Amino acid sequence: MIDLLAQTADLVAIPSESHHEAALADHVEARLRALGHLQVDRLGDNVVARTVAGRAMRLVVAGHLDTVPANGNGTPEIRDDVLWGLGAADMKGGLAVMLELAAAVPDPAIDVTWIFYAGEEVAADHNGLGHLFAQRPDLVAGDAAVLGEPTGAALEVGCQGTIRVRVELHGVRAHTARPWMGRNALHRAGRVLATLDDYVARRPVIEGCTYHEALQAVFAEGGVAGNVVPDRAVVTLNHRFAPDRTIDEARAHVEDVLAPHLAEGDVVTLVDAADAAPSGLTHPLLAALRDRNGLDVRAKLGWTDVSRFAAAGIPATNFGPGDSELAHSRDERVDRASLDAVFGALGDLLRKSP
Amino acid sequence: MIDLLAQTADLVAIPSESHHEAALADHVEARLRALGHLQVDRLGDNVVARTVAGRAMRLVVAGHLDTVPANGNGTPEIRDDVLWGLGAADMKGGLAVMLELAAAVPDPAIDVTWIFYAGEEVAADHNGLGHLFAQRPDLVAGDAAVLGEPTGAALEVGCQGTIRVRVELHGVRAHTARPWMGRNALHRAGRVLATLDDYVARRPVIEGCTYHEALQAVFAEGGVAGNVVPDRAVVTLNHRFAPDRTIDEARAHVEDVLAPHLAEGDVVTLVDAADAAPSGLTHPLLAALRDRNGLDVRAKLGWTDVSRFAAAGIPATNFGPGDSELAHSRDERVDRASLDAVFGALGDLLRKSP
Numbered sequence: 182m183i184d185l186l187a188q189t190a191d192l193v194a195i196p197s198e199s200h201h202e203a204a205l206a207d208h209v210e211a212r213l214r215a216l217g218h219l220q221v222d223r224l225g226d227n228v229v230a231r232t233v234a235g236r237a238m239r240l241v242v243a244g245h246l247d248t249v250p251a252n253g254n255g256t257p258e259i260r261d262d263v264l265w266g267l268g269a270a271d272m273k274g275g276l277a278v279m280l281e282l283a284a285a286v287p288d289p290a291i292d293v294t295w296i297f298y299a300g301e302e303v304a305a306d307h308n309g310l311g312h313l314f315a316q317r318p319d320l321v322a323g324d325a326a327v328l329g330e331p332t333g334a335a336l337e338v339g340c341q342g343t344i345r346v347r348v349e350l351h352g353v354r355a356h357t358a359r360p361w362m363g364r365n366a367l368h369r370a371g372r373v374l375a376t377l378d379d380y381v382a383r384r385p386v387i388e389g390c391t392y393h394e395a396l397q398a399v400f401a402e403g404g405v406a407g408n409v410v411p412d413r414a415v416v417t418l419n420h421r422f423a424p425d426r427t428i429d430e431a432r433a434h435v436e437d438v439l440a441p442h443l444a445e446g447d448v449v450t451l452v453d454a455a456d457a458a459p460s461g462l463t464h465p466l467l468a469a470l471r472d473r474n475g476l477d478v479r480a481k482l483g484w485t486d487v488s489r490f491a492a493a494g495i496p497a498t499n500f501g502p503g504d505s506e507l508a509h510s511r512d513e514r515v516d517r518a519s520l521d522a523v524f525g526a527l528g529d530l531l532r533k534s535p
Numbered sequence: 536m537i538d539l540l541a542q543t544a545d546l547v548a549i550p551s552e553s554h555h556e557a558a559l560a561d562h563v564e565a566r567l568r569a570l571g572h573l574q575v576d577r578l579g580d581n582v583v584a585r586t587v588a589g590r591a592m593r594l595v596v597a598g599h600l601d602t603v604p605a606n607g608n609g610t611p612e613i614r615d616d617v618l619w620g621l622g623a624a625d626m627k628g629g630l631a632v633m634l635e636l637a638a639a640v641p642d643p644a645i646d647v648t649w650i651f652y653a654g655e656e657v658a659a660d661h662n663g664l665g666h667l668f669a670q671r672p673d674l675v676a677g678d679a680a681v682l683g684e685p686t687g688a689a690l691e692v693g694c695q696g697t698i699r700v701r702v703e704l705h706g707v708r709a710h711t712a713r714p715w716m717g718r719n720a721l722h723r724a725g726r727v728l729a730t731l732d733d734y735v736a737r738r739p740v741i742e743g744c745t746y747h748e749a750l751q752a753v754f755a756e757g758g759v760a761g762n763v764v765p766d767r768a769v770v771t772l773n774h775r776f777a778p779d780r781t782i783d784e785a786r787a788h789v790e791d792v793l794a795p796h797l798a799e800g801d802v803v804t805l806v807d808a809a810d811a812a813p814s815g816l817t818h819p820l821l822a823a824l825r826d827r828n829g830l831d832v833r834a835k836l837g838w839t840d841v842s843r844f845a846a847a848g849i850p851a852t853n854f855g856p857g858d859s860e861l862a863h864s865r866d867e868r869v870d871r872a873s874l875d876a877v878f879g880a881l882g883d884l885l886r887k888s889p
Binding site: 374 | 606716729753755761764807862863
């Protein structure tokens with residue numbers, strides 16, 4: 182039996198914070214090339230490895246190499262059947278499964294494309310899968326796609342969209358001993374931030390799955406000097422929205438939330454946006470994955486690159502080891518059962534065409 | 536008649552943002568040395584020039600060389616009898632009066648000490664007058680002191696104290712698609728900032744003068760990544776308090792205001808503090824200044840270095856050209872009448888001992 186927990190720990194031990202994925206891409210590329218049966222291409226820090234056996238269908242399995250910044254959890258640690266560490270769930274567990282399956286199933290019943298890509302945890306224009314779709318659509322083409330994001334070995338279908346909105350609030354500079362001569366932009370930002378704290382998110386039900394939206398401040402800053410009433414504050418928000426809304430509708434909603442606190446001269450800018458995606462379970466490959474393994478089906482709350490596949494007409498779902506609710510937290514971890522379950526289900530799909 | 540407006544413009548034209556006062560200190564030192572009748576000492580970017588005529592009393596006249604950062608107003612501009620520009624009021628008008636009086640009254644009836652010092656607009660440990668009191672108390676000694684901070688040529692007595700308090704608020708990091716797994720520290724900071732926006736300041740009446748306290752956020756920052764619920768936010772507050780409170784009492788008050796919004800693990804730190812000061816008008820030199828010129832007497836709202844003189848047992852008052860309410864604002868300016876009034880009143884005090 183392959184020790185997927187140890188394999189994942191090896192990947193966690195190679196730091197790969199966004200924009201610094203080269204070492205992990207080198208490692209992955211070398212391992213895939215060594216297998217011999219795959220056609221391997223590399224674009225930047227994105228690695229694509231394909232079987233080219235001329236099968237009737239092609240499954241794409243993709244995962245991102247990068248992690249968010251470490252949070253005191255940069256060193257992998259295995260205790261019993263659990264691996265703790267940055268990226269254990271999001272998503273080096275998925276990468277370990279992909280690498281081991283690429284080796285374990287050298288002659289699959291369906292052609293398979295393994296994609297390892299950079300820049301998923303940062304602004305959309307850095308996304309390696311986006312770069313591949315733009316520059317080499319031939320490399321990422323397929324009949325259906327599985328994204329190895331953490332789903333606890335369930336199918337998480339669709340995905341919520343995401344926008345980032347920058348809010349620049351203005352005030353009037355003055356001496357802090359006479360603040361009534363000015364207007365404190367940070368105090369105005371406080372009104373916005375307190376409103377976010379009170380925000381009640383929608384939980385729409387779509388195709389039987391319950392989504393859960395969110396609106397969070399991710400950055401705030403302001404200040405001139407220790408004795409000056411600041412005349413400018415900037416708050417950046419991240420809004421996650423369900424697949425029943427477009428980016429424009431989501432943006433309009435954020436602007437409605439902000440409206441009571443804005444004044445003339447304030448500037449609201451959309452700095453990053455990615456569409457939501459519908460469920461991809463109509464495709465026989467993905468339906469087979471669900472039915473042969475009796476997998477649970479849930480709504481995907483985070484934005485994932487299934488949205489890119491959906492936009493390119495390729496039905497896609499999230500399916501990977503690890504608990505997505507622990508992603509980006511200090512307590513991020515993955516357990517052996519979850520890794521083995523995903524390894525088993527995907528291996529079965531590769532060995533038996535539906 | 537000396538053109539004090541043009542003299543002030545010359546000083547505004549020499550940039551002297553805090554920590555970068557050397558060029559202006561060089562200029563002042565050269566002019567004072569050239570006069571010949573003064574004993575000139577320089578410590579760092581602090582320049583002290585004294586008559587040593589053995590008079591019965593010594594008046595200290597002090598002013599700071601530094602300004603806050605420019606706000607689109609770095610270039611001096613004279614229109615009619617008004618000079619616009621960074622530092623015009625706070626306090627290069629006062630410095631111009633001091634330099635011209637040092638030249639115009641070479642043989643005063645009372646000894647006089649002219650102090651030009653650095654680092655007043657930043658944290659107290661950078662204050663050049665503080666350095667002089669610590670390192671060369673002999674240079675700053677005197678019977679009474681006038682600080683040339685802008686008072687519109689009125690006497691502004693006493694001064695409010697100031698403390699800066701750093702508030703570090705904690706949360707729990709999580710993915711922004713699942714914020715309920717964490718706690719947004721920036722949203723918590725919003726509660727603090729919104730409270731400051733609602734804050735109603737005390738306006739105590741002390742010795743017939745009405746003070747006006749203030750509590751303002753001067754810096755705020757937080758954020759980890761565009762898709763992470765931030766687990767830390769830092770807000771820095773500046774509180775100005777009347778002379779009926781000590782630093783400890785002022786700090787306790789700020790902690791009371793913050794208390795409803797703090798949680799275990801948050802850290803509140805006093806990062807800077809300067810005492811308030813009582814009125815110094817009991818001293819005959821300062822009483823003469825008031826009585827001979829029929830000067831208005833008001834409470835000083837801003838903290839000024841009169842507090843340092845008061846702490847050293849030297850009665851002191853603020854008395855300078857320009858409107859303190861324009862200090863640190865883009866519209867900072869000084870007018871000719873104000874410069875001439877201060878020049879006339881201080882010249883009279885130097886020429887006729889009380």
